[in-house]
Amino acid sequence: MSVLKVSGLTKNFGGLSAVSNVNMEIEQGELIGLIGPNGAGKTTLFNLLTGVYDPSEGTIELNVDGKMTSIGGKKPYVISRLGVSRTFQNIRLFKELTVLDNVRIAMHQSVKTGVIASILRLPCYYKEEEEIKKRAMDLLKTVNLDEHAMDLAKNLPYGKQRRLEIARALATDPKILFLDEPAAGMNPQETAELTQLIHDIKDRFHLTIILIEHDMSLVMSICERIYVLDYGRLIARGNPEQIKTNKRVIEAYLGEDA
Amino acid sequence: MTQFLQQMINGLSLGSIYALVALGYTMVYGIIKLINFAHGDIYMLGAYIGFIVTTKLGLGFVPALLISMVGCAIIGMTIERIAYKPLRHATRITALITAIGVSYFLEAGTQRVMGAGVQTFPNVFVNETIMLGNVRISTQQIVIFVVTITLMVALQFLVNKTKIGRAMRAVSVDGDAARLMGVNVNAVISFTFAIGSALAGAAGVLVGVYYNSINPLMGMLPGIKAFIAAVFGGIGIIPGAMLGGFFIGIVETMVAGYGSSLWKDAVVYIILILILIIKPAGLLGKNTKEKV
Amino acid sequence: MKNWFKRTNLLWLALIVSTYVILNVLISTGIINNVYQTVLLTIGINIILAISLNLIIGITGQFSLGHAGFMIIGAYSCGVVLKLVAGGTIGVLLGMLIGMAISAAVALVVAIPTLRLRGDYLAIATLGFGEIIRIVVLNMEVTNGAAGLILPKAVSWHMVYWAMVICTLVIVNFGISAHGRACISVREDEIAAEAMGINTTQYKILAFVIGAMIASVAGALYAGAFYVIKPEMFTYSKSIDILVLVVFGGMGSITGSFISTVLVSLLNTALQQFSSVRMIVYGLALVVIMVFRPSGLLGRKEFSFDALLKKFDKKKGAAS
Numbered sequence: 001m002s003v004l005k006v007s008g009l010t011k012n013f014g015g016l017s018a019v020s021n022v023n024m025e026i027e028q029g030e031l032i033g034l035i036g037p038n039g040a041g042k043t044t045l046f047n048l049l050t051g052v053y054d055p056s057e058g059t060i061e062l063n064v065d066g067k068m069t070s071i072g073g074k075k076p077y078v079i080s081r082l083g084v085s086r087t088f089q090n091i092r093l094f095k096e097l098t099v100l101d102n103v104r105i106a107m108h109q110s111v112k113t114g115v116i117a118s119i120l121r122l123p124c125y126y127k128e129e130e131e132i133k134k135r136a137m138d139l140l141k142t143v144n145l146d147e148h149a150m151d152l153a154k155n156l157p158y159g160k161q162r163r164l165e166i167a168r169a170l171a172t173d174p175k176i177l178f179l180d181e182p183a184a185g186m187n188p189q190e191t192a193e194l195t196q197l198i199h200d201i202k203d204r205f206h207l208t209i210i211l212i213e214h215d216m217s218l219v220m221s222i223c224e225r226i227y228v229l230d231y232g233r234l235i236a237r238g239n240p241e242q243i244k245t246n247k248r249v250i251e252a253y254l255g256e257d258a
Numbered sequence: 259m260t261q262f263l264q265q266m267i268n269g270l271s272l273g274s275i276y277a278l279v280a281l282g283y284t285m286v287y288g289i290i291k292l293i294n295f296a297h298g299d300i301y302m303l304g305a306y307i308g309f310i311v312t313t314k315l316g317l318g319f320v321p322a323l324l325i326s327m328v329g330c331a332i333i334g335m336t337i338e339r340i341a342y343k344p345l346r347h348a349t350r351i352t353a354l355i356t357a358i359g360v361s362y363f364l365e366a367g368t369q370r371v372m373g374a375g376v377q378t379f380p381n382v383f384v385n386e387t388i389m390l391g392n393v394r395i396s397t398q399q400i401v402i403f404v405v406t407i408t409l410m411v412a413l414q415f416l417v418n419k420t421k422i423g424r425a426m427r428a429v430s431v432d433g434d435a436a437r438l439m440g441v442n443v444n445a446v447i448s449f450t451f452a453i454g455s456a457l458a459g460a461a462g463v464l465v466g467v468y469y470n471s472i473n474p475l476m477g478m479l480p481g482i483k484a485f486i487a488a489v490f491g492g493i494g495i496i497p498g499a500m501l502g503g504f505f506i507g508i509v510e511t512m513v514a515g516y517g518s519s520l521w522k523d524a525v526v527y528i529i530l531i532l533i534l535i536i537k538p539a540g541l542l543g544k545n546t547k548e549k550v
Numbered sequence: 551m552k553n554w555f556k557r558t559n560l561l562w563l564a565l566i567v568s569t570y571v572i573l574n575v576l577i578s579t580g581i582i583n584n585v586y587q588t589v590l591l592t593i594g595i596n597i598i599l600a601i602s603l604n605l606i607i608g609i610t611g612q613f614s615l616g617h618a619g620f621m622i623i624g625a626y627s628c629g630v631v632l633k634l635v636a637g638g639t640i641g642v643l644l645g646m647l648i649g650m651a652i653s654a655a656v657a658l659v660v661a662i663p664t665l666r667l668r669g670d671y672l673a674i675a676t677l678g679f680g681e682i683i684r685i686v687v688l689n690m691e692v693t694n695g696a697a698g699l700i701l702p703k704a705v706s707w708h709m710v711y712w713a714m715v716i717c718t719l720v721i722v723n724f725g726i727s728a729h730g731r732a733c734i735s736v737r738e739d740e741i742a743a744e745a746m747g748i749n750t751t752q753y754k755i756l757a758f759v760i761g762a763m764i765a766s767v768a769g770a771l772y773a774g775a776f777y778v779i780k781p782e783m784f785t786y787s788k789s790i791d792i793l794v795l796v797v798f799g800g801m802g803s804i805t806g807s808f809i810s811t812v813l814v815s816l817l818n819t820a821l822q823q824f825s826s827v828r829m830i831v832y833g834l835a836l837v838v839i840m841v842f843r844p845s846g847l848l849g850r851k852e853f854s855f856d857a858l859l860k861k862f863d864k865k866k867g868a869a870s
Contacts, residue, residue: 052744075749076745077749080745085746088742094743101731104728105731105732105734108728108732108735119723121553121554129727169746172746
């Protein structure tokens with residue numbers, strides 16, 4: 001059963017098409033790679049799928065409780081509540097807040113205590129705060145950051161910030177997770193740990209994961225299927241073996257003459 | 259119709275003054291993204307310098323205008339050096355609050371030195387009224403138009419045709435890139451403050467001549483209105499500030515003339531809010547969106 | 551219920567009650583004379599204004615320069631009720647409620663279009679709205695225009711004190727709840743907050759409306775405490791004065807707002823005789839603070855008994 005279906009998706013900025021006529025269909029539980037040269041429109045595609053940009057043309061449909069629902073042009077928080085979460089290429093943590101608060105904030109959509117009950121600190125407020133804290137700590141344990149719970153996010157080393165962003169994304173309780181260059185700036189050791197982490201969370205939280213990555217060894221080793229984007233168009237799709245030998249992909253990466 | 263034309267002329271006179279002040283706002287904002295809240299007070303200081311030059315030194319209108327422009331340019335550069343320069347990399351809110359502090363300081367300082375009361379600006383030239391049909395134009399108004407248009411043409415020339423003008427435009431597009439290309443960014447910022455403040459100084463003298471009375475708080479409201487004019491035209495865009503200045507001046511005069519002067523300020527604020535909601539980049543501006 | 555009576559909450563309660571008792575004793579023994587009582591009233595009202603603006607600026611990150619507009623709504627609602635409907639405490643409370651309702655409605659009207667703007671654009675738009683509110687009040691019949699209203703004294707310092715305590719509790723409790731965290735996330739990074747499922751527009755509006763309602767409470771207290779209200783008292787300069795208190799104490803720090811309001815009020819009183827010098831000092835102080843300590847006295851930190859107790863426990867632990 002497909003969880004995400006994209007048809008004819010196009011985004012124009014002025015006269016320029018950053019994404020044009022993209023079609024994708026993604027099944028429940030897949031781990032998809034999205035690759036392409038710099039400026040190919042990968043992040044723009046993520047931004048369209050998560051509601052940061054409105055599509056110029058085309059449709060995006062998400063499986064919500066077994067029914068395909070159009071989410072194109074919906075606001076990011078609405079899409080997030082339908083079970084889509086993400087990380088950012090340039091890390092957008094709440095830098096001045098603690099690691100724990102970063103995760104607690106992302107649990108917001110499950111909060112049931114109203115504003116007035118919170119102001120009056122009714123018993124339900126205390127109970128829910130306890131639960132949120134416990135769940136947040138569990139998630140931090142998953143990404144091995146529980147010891148840093150009270151540190152400020154900005155004080156974490158780079159690799160841990162990326163892991164915190166993943167934990168924060170998981171806190172929204174997603175079905176689909178978009179990871180935008182999760183291994184960027186990591187050393188081989190950290191990349192290996194990340195690969196393991198991605199596998200773990202995918203199984204544990206029954207996720208469908210779509211990731212943008214430039215580290216080809218990572219992509220080829222963990223992704224079941226790969227989409228290749230160049231100049232805003234999908235130029236290839238297939239399993240890692242097919243992509244590695246695809247002539248158009250090699251051309252896109254190395255230039256026409258190669 | 260006569261009344262309309264008459265209001266139009268009065269509106270253009272007031273608008274000239276707003277436009278001159280708005281130019282300083284827009285240039286400074288364009289270059290360092292600061293709402294220089296103290297800019298209206300520079301205009302007030304310009305009026306006071308003109309007042310001192312004409313009454314204490316007994317000089318005429320032209321020397322008063324020039325001395326006031328030079329004086330304000332120096333004051334503007336000094337303020338930038340002392341108060342704003344240390345804040346180049348601070349948040350905009352920090353910079354805005356600093357500007358508010360400078361504004362308080364200038365207002366209270368002038369009150370202390372020159373007295374808090376109203377001073378009468380002398381008649382520096384014979385004021386005659388010329389009739390064009392049934393529409394009256396005073397010599398003062400003609401002088402205001404002539405000075406304003408001369409200064410605007412000079413500014414256009416400076417920004418578009420000279421080396422320093424090119425450097426100013428470069429810094430306003432991308433300060434860091436300009437620095438890498440060998441532009442002395444600090445000098446350009448100083449120069450921008452000097453030019454903007456000189457224009458405000460000229461406006462101060464003109465308003466002294468026009469209304470005959472000046473006081474230490476006279477810069478507050480016109481300062482805000484000139485800022486609104488700059489926003490209206492598209493902040494950072496020089497022709498926008500001119501357009502906005504004339505527009506706000508005319509609207510204000512029309513509301514006072516046909517409606518009630520009690521509401522004229524409210525109408526200006528409503529224009530501000532409408533433009534911010536409908537086209538926040540201003541009439542001549544382009545909308546941009548944050549990159550994710 | 552037992553959560554309410556944790557050690558740190560009890561300490562706060564003790565501080566609140568003991569401050570109240572001490573001030574009462576000082577007033578009844580005449581050590582705090584009439585002049586200083588006025589200062590006390592001013593401090594209490596200004597604290598309410600500062601913390602309500604802090605909710606909007608410090609916690610939610612929305613830069614408003616229109617706070618005086620909501621203060622004037624509260625002041626005139628209370629003033630008109632005191633004049634036409636009922637005097638005394640009943641009148642003040644009724645006026646306060648009416649003021650809060652009007653403020654909430656006006657804040658919604660202001661917030662929905664303007665809170666899409668950012669940073670200094672938002673500041674200038676809210677300044678415009680604040681001035682429009684003032685000009686409307688200036689042009690109304692019932693408000694007696696520029697001459698303003700002369701009112702009987704209807705607010706005692708007891709009322710100001712407890713109103714201050716209640717307003718503070720509301721803002722602090724809101725700030726540390728999940729809803730407050732949502733507001734903080736808006737301040738930190740709007741795009742990330744949206745991506746994490748937070749309706750940022752809704753929280754900006756919510757914070758703005760709560761802040762506006764509390765500002766109108768301060769306005770109502772002002773009207774009942776200081777005999778005269780005129781539109782000219784509530785220009786954007788008043789908004790800036792409130793802003794200065796918030797910035798000086800540290801944007802986002804409620805205890806910082808308390809400390810800065812007390813300090814600034816005392817400084818104002820001390821410099822009362824030299825009014826022209828006062829504004830010069832004020833202006834210079836702003837510039838110096840922004841240049842050397844832009845985060846204000848406490849930054850985003852709060853004074854907390856919890857932290858103090860932990861230190862204390864540690865020391866005790868080390869000693870034994």
